[in-house]
Amino acid sequence: MVQSLDTREEIIQVATQPYVLNIGPHHPSTHGVFHLRTVLDGEVIVDAEILIGYLHRGIEKLAETRTYTQVIPLTDRFDYLASMTNNLAYCLAVEKLAGIEVPERAQYLRVILAELMRASSHVMSLGFLMNDLGSLFTPLFLAAREREKMLDLFEMLSGQRLLYNFMRIGGVSQDATDLFLFKARQFVDQMPMYLNEIDQLLTENEVFRVRAEGTGALSAEDAINFSCSGPVLRACGVDRDIRRDDPYLIYDRFDFDVITCQNGDNYDRYRVRLGEIWQSLRILDQALRDIPSGEVQAKHPHFLRPPVGEAFSRIEAPKGELGFYLVSDNSIAPYRFHVRSSTLINLTPLSKMLIGWKLADAILTLGSIDIVLGEIDR
Amino acid sequence: MDAPVFDNWWGHFLLFAPICIFGALTFLLLFLWFDRRYWARYQIRVGPNRCGPWGLLQCLADGLKMALKEDIIPSKVDKFLHGLAPLLIMFPVLMVFAIIPFANARSGVVPDLNIGLIYLVGITSIVGIGLLTAGWASSNKWSLVGAMRSIATMVSYEFPVVLSLVGVGLMAGTLSMNGIVEAQERNGWFILLQPLGFLIFFVGMMAETGRSPFDFMECESELGCGVNTEYSGLRFGIFQMVEFMEGVLMSFIVATLFLGGYSFPGSQGIFPEGALGAVFGLIAVMIKMFIVYIFLGWIKCTMPGRLRIDQWMGFAWKALLPLSVLNLIIVAFEVVAFGGAPNFPAWVLFINLPACIILIMLWSRFWTTGGGRINVRAVRQGHTQGA
C-alpha cells in the first residue's frame, strides 16, 4: 500500500498488488550487465535489490599468478572507459610498496593522461545520462564527437583506443612525442567551445531540470556513511577530493578548484561532472606548459620483488576513489591484490536513493551514479 | 484523366485504388528516407547513403529485412490477441488517410465525408486499444508497463485534442474536412485565427500519435522496447511503420485543419477545376505537410529527454485541458458575436493571439509538474524474495 505525502487515510483504493520487475541484465539503459530487481506498486518503487556478478572474471585471483608488470593489462579491464587511471592507481601502489621513485617527466605525463582520461570519461557519462533521459541519441553523438578527439590523442601515444596498458611501474612505457603535446594543446584550447555548447543546450533546459532536480537525492551524512566517493560525494556537499586532500603524483603543484553542490540529486551530479571537466582542462593547461624533458621510466629489476609488506594507495579516478591494496611476500607475483572499487561502493546507497521514486527515476539515478560493470564485478 | 472514369465500379477499384495504394506506399518509403537523412543531420552524421542512389532504397531494404526475419512468438502469449494487435494499430492509421482532402471535392477525385472530424477522433482512438492489446497479450511485464503508460497518455490527451478540434469545427461551421479547408480559404488560416487551439492540438496530437518526446510506442530507453518487446519479424516492422505513418498523418491533419490544406486564402477560382486543379492542391498539401513534419522532426531530435509519466499526465490535465476549455469558450463567443461561421472577419486574430500569449504565460507561471518522493511504508514483508 502506498500513501501519498499528505497522508489522507480515507483514500479508497482499488486493490493493487506490488509486482516484481527485473530491470534485468539485458536492458538498453543499465550501462552493462547489471540486474536491479525492483518491486513496484504501479509506477512507484517500493523496494530495490542489486544483483551483480554477471561480469565477475576473478581478476583478483588471476593477479596472484602474474608478475607485477603482467598485472597491468588486467587492471585496464576494470573501469574500461578510464583505463589510464586504473593503471596509474596500480602503479602507484606498487611503487609505494617497492619504494621506487618516478622521474619528473613521467609524473607530468601521468598527470596529463589522467586528466585527459577524466575529461573523456565525464563527457561520455554526460552523453549517456541524456540517453537515459530518452533523448534519442543526439547529445550522445555530440559527446562522442568530443571523445573521438581524445581517443585520437591516446591512439597517438599508445596505439590503443580503449584499453591502453600504458603506465608502467616507475613511469610510463613510452615517451610522448612533440606532436602529441602539440595536439593536446590544440585540444585543450578548443574543448571549452564544446563545453559552452553543452552548457547552453542542457544545463538550463526545462525538461532536464524537471526530471533531474530532486530525484535520487542523497544527504551528506548518508554519503559519508555509505562510503561514497567522487562526484557522488561531492554533489552532496562534502568537500573532498583526493587530488587536493591527499595529493599523489605532483598534484600539489597545480592550481584547481574542487566542485561541490548542495543537494546530491541527479542534477547536481551532472553539474559536478561538467565542472570537473573544466578543472581538468585547467590542470592540463598548466601541465602542458611546465612539462620538463627527461626519462620516462625508472629502472627496476625485470622481475620486481618488493620487500615483504603491504601497501594501500588510492587516486581520484573519474568515477570516485579507486584504491589498490597489495600484499607482497618478496616473490615476483603479488600475494594479495585487491581493488577498492569506487563504483561498487557508490552503489551501496542505491536502494535508499530509489525507494519512493518512480521507475523512470531509477534509470536516471543509475545513469547519474555512472557505473561501469568491469569495476563492480571485477 | 476525366472524373467519370472513376465513377465506374471497376474503374474505381481496378485503376484508382491500386494507383492510390501504390502511390501512397512509395511516397511513404521515400518520405521515410527523407526522415532518416534529416534526423541524421541533427546528430552530425550522414544517414543512409549506401543502398541505391543516395540511399533511396534503404527503407525498402529494411522492410525486406523485417519481412524475412524469423517470427518468434513466445509460448505464453495469447496467440489471437498477439496477432491482432499490429492490425488494430495499423488499420485505423491507414483509414484516417482516406478523409484527408488532397483536392477540392468538386474535382471528383477526393471523397467528402461530412463527419470528418468525428471520424478522425473516433478512428485514432482505436490505436489505443491496439496498444493495450499488444501490451497485454505479450506476457511480459515490460510490455504491460509500456501499454499502461501509453493508454494513460492517449486517454488523457484525448480531451484537449477533441476540445481544440471542436473549436476548429465551430469556426468553420462544419465537421467535414473539405468544409474546414473551404472556410480557411475564405477567412484565413486557422493557425492565425486560433493560435491557442493550434498549439494545444499540436502538443496533444504529438502525444496521441506517439511522437517523441511522447514516444512510448517506439523503443523507450527506459522500458527496453516497451510494447514492441515480444514482436519480431514483419509484425515488428508493422509497429515501426505505424509509428512513422502516424507522424506523417499528424502532419497532414495539421496541414489540413490549421494551415489551409489544399488552398491558400482567396484562391477560390484561381486554379482550374477538375483533375488538373487536384494536382495543384496535392502539391500545396504536400508542401505544408513537409513544413509541419520538419517541425516535428526538429522537436524529436533536439528534446533532451522525456518527462516522467506522472509529469505528462499533470501537463495534460492541469495545463492543456483548462487551456483548451478556455480556448473553446473564446471561440464560441466569437462565433456567436459574428453570427455564424461564414461571416468571420480576419481581425479576430488580434483578439486571439494576445489571449493565447497571455494564457500561456499565466499557466507557465502557476503550473508545476508535481510528483515527488512518495512515502513508502511497510512493504518489506513478503514482497522481496530471499531478502
Add this chain to the structure above:
Amino acid sequence: MTIALNTHDVAEEITKRIPDAVEEVSNNYILVKGQSLYSVSQFLKDSPSLYFDYLNCIVGTDYIDYIEVVYILESYKHNSTITLKARAYGRDNPTLPSVVALWAGADFQEREIFDLLGVTFTGHPKMKRIFLWEDFEGYPLRRDFL
C-alpha cells in the same frame, strides 16, 4: 595531506577505553581481537578526537592459518587515516562481527569477503553471496582453492 596517525598512540587510547582489545601494534596497523572489533570500531567512530566516520576499504587476505581482514578508516574532519586488522581463525567457518551498523558502506564489501573467502560476518542483514551464484561451492580467493 592525509596523515596516517601514529598507531601506538591510538592503540593506547583504545586500551584505555577497552582493555584487552588490542593484540598487536605495528608501525602501520593495529591488530585487534575478533570479538572486540565492533566495540573498538564504535569507539574509533564516535570519539571526537579521532572521529573516523568514513570507512574506506575492507580487504580480506588468506594467510593459511587465519584469514586477516583489514579495515582502512578515514576521518574527513581531521584528514587522517588508520588501519585496523582483525583475524578470523579456523577454516570451516571463520566469523567476525559485522560493522554495517556503524558504517553502512561495509555492506557489499563484507558480502564480497564472505563470497570469496568464506568469512561470515555476524549481524549483517543479508549475508549471502554477491558475485557468485547461490549454489557455488568453495571460496575462490582462498589459497587452497585452485
